[in-house]
Amino acid sequence: MKKITLKRAASLTMAVVMTGSLAACGGNGGSGKGNTEASAEPIPTIDQITVGEDYKDLEASIKVLTNRTDIVDTVYAGYAQEFMQLYPNIKVEYEAVTDYEESLTLRLTTGDWGDLCFIPTSVNKSELGDYFTPLGSYDTLDPIYNFCTEKSYNGTVYGIANGGTANGVVYNKKVWADAGITDIPRTPDEFLEDLQIIKDNTDAIPMYTNFSAGWPMGAWDAYIGIAATGNPDYMNHDIVHTKDPFAKQEDMTGPYAVYYVCYEAVARKLVEEDPASSDWESSKSRINSGEIASMVLGSWAVQQCKDAGPNADDVGYMPFPITVDGKQYAGAGGNYAFGINKQASSDNQIAAMLYLKWLIEDSTIYEDEGSIPALKGEELPDALADFDGVELLSDNPPAEGEEELFNDVNNKSEVGINNDDYPNCYLLECALYGSKTLDEVVAEWNAQWTQAQEDLGVEITQ
């Protein structure tokens, strides 16, 4: 009899454990939330703390998540070491996440992911407050840091960008000089003529598209806003309310001018012979060595191209060749922004904030990565030395009540600006095979855009 009861008890426990383990997945989030409400120590804002003086006796161990799997154990670990000398009681540990964007979107919802991370772009502004600690009010932080608008909601800042990038064209100065070009092109046609000169006078590929990686094609969308119009309201407001935004404008500005450069360069065979087998990793060393003359990519790529070979000084950066009323512009935007886990213990939140502030103000991270520093008034990176007389602007936030409007029109129309590489690839294919003219492609996009505007009831004002 006893044996049977024992057996029954054992099997019952097994069953309970098994159901329990199933339920555990769902349970974690709830318990995490409960913890934070218990510890109600006030968290200071980031402008209130002084790194190196405050909280010297705070003891904590924090985990920082990053997407940079390549340098997490070297460069990033070095930053952590430096910080730990300043704050011996705080232990900073890095965890690199591959497939960062998607896995972090899932991990965020559990609340148990670490203390400091790059905020995934999939988190809507209205949801920032559910996951991240407020860093201060927009009015106080905006004069101090760049790109604050990108991660703020209702006047509160939840994330500070890890520096930023400007948009222009990476080029090999030596190849351009060898071809006999002395002035940097300022209009689409000048640029295309220069590419032709490079093709005629040198062995280099005038412009490398990196088509097969996909995203370098999508990167062309980054220029249709400020670089093509000089208007910081264009991307978040005007383009949504414009009739046929992709149509040709007589002065060769606006989105059409950007796509014109791409289409014509391909149609005139000024790009690599077989775009379908281009390779991103090797393209960096090839532009370094002068086999490639130019690539249309954000300024973040400059440092990587410099590091990819012995000729770092040959790699330069020029503004995108569009001139609006005699002036050139370049868009600048924030990189991934740092956010602090709201559900961590308050000690950890403060420690994470100390590390964050040290990293963006006192560490050498921006010199190392060649990006625009987070602090306003700091020097621009060397990469932007050629940007004399070029005005750097950031996109203004959308009007109140229209925060999601651009995304909605963009997704509904499937034009996919900045989120879908395919339409840009399609543009290149049409140029490559000669199956459609640029005007036909642009007309298709305009039709899709108009349809989406109608479906969503967007007012057309321009």
Place this chain on the structure above:
Amino acid sequence: MKKPASAVPAKKRSFMEFMKRREGQRGLVIVLFMAIPLLLLAVFTYIPFLKMVQFSFFDMKYIGDRTFVGLQNYIDVFKRDDIFGALFVSVYYMGGAVVQLALALFFASLMVFKVKGDAFFKGAMFFPYLICGIAVGFIFKFFYARGFVLDSLLQLLGMEMEDIPMWLQDQRINNISLAATSVWRYTGQNMILFLGAMMSVDSDLYEAASLDGANKWHQFRYIILPSIKSIVVLNLILSISGSLSAFEPPYVITNGTMGTGTYFVIMNRLAHENQKVGLACAMAIVLLAIIILCTVAQKLFFKYVFDDGTADESKAAVRRRKMEEKAAKKAAKSGAMAQSSVSGKGGQK
């Protein structure tokens, strides 16, 4: 002792008592053992599927509001030419599937007879199947790249660079290039399946056949093929429905550009890049319907055009045997029941 008690009709056994008996225990064990697999099946297969059916009636993103739109998503699936155009790309993969089965059958037939180093060949042929699809994609991305592996090989053989087509860019051949990667990957696996079926053929048959003067082709045609008919049909059905849902080669190698976007690639793009989750769900369900239709059509095709792929005897043989049985029966019954057997039992059974 027990007999008188059970004889009393008024006393009903309680549920607990029933559970303690042998039948009750058996039932309990069955229910408990079934519960966990069924639960897992429901949670990870049927509930997500039902959710997908539900989503296909909504205009929705992953997060945010959902609006019920009825059948609009399905109408869109049939109206948009980029979606149905993508199904034509699958024709290349179906062609690939046929080539793949023929190759697999050929190699399997070679190896079923004594071959030197057959273990090595089997391993070498099967190896590609063990590599994950994404890695296969990357291998072939470099294989087909301009001036890389394939081009260098052809140049070694004396071809001029100008005569070599661009494997991924030229729209006349790029889908064939991609379908070839899946042929490379799955041929070995099909071969092993065929080989397994062929091993079960009694080797005495070959000996007997060769004594009767049958050559290898005759042995293959009249001994091997009939014995493995059902596995050939199964593989064909799996390959055809697999080619309708081809995804990895175009996704990894060309990302669906240059006219290589299969149905799945388009579906993935709509769902993840344009956030049209409802439309993508509707596409998935339409594809499911197409695959079911194709499978049923193939089944019927093999049943009526050829012999039933799953039967051991050929259709004609079955018919002949049944006729003979009937005739024998009739002969036995004739006399006493002559009248009724003619009118009643007919030719139905």
